Amino acid sequence: MESESESKKRFFGLSSVIFVLGMVSLLMDLSSQMIVPILLLYLTSVLHVQVGAVGIIEGIAETRQVF
Numbered sequence: 698m699e700s701e702s703e704s705k706k707r708f709f710g711l712s713s714v715i716f717v718l719g720m721v722s723l724l725m726d727l728s729s730q731m732i733v734p735i736l737l738l739y740l741t742s743v744l745h746v747q748v749g750a751v752g753i754i755e756g757i758a759e760t761r762q763v764f
Contacts, residue, residue: 708716740746740754 706713711719737751737755740751741748746754
């Protein structure tokens with residue numbers, strides 16, 4: 698049986714640990730989605746990588762996400 702202090706540590710029906718882990722996962726996903734356009738600009742403008750090579754890199758990245 699849960700003690701009184703444990704029952705108060707709930708957010709949206711979830712325990713505080715599960716809620717915090719979900720928020721961390723959400724923020725990590727958002728940050729990884731935000732870095733992709735910046736990375737492409739960095740590759741092409743600073744490192745002078747050709748657009749075809751960037752396409753190959755993106756294709757490999759997309760393939761890795763599926764598997």
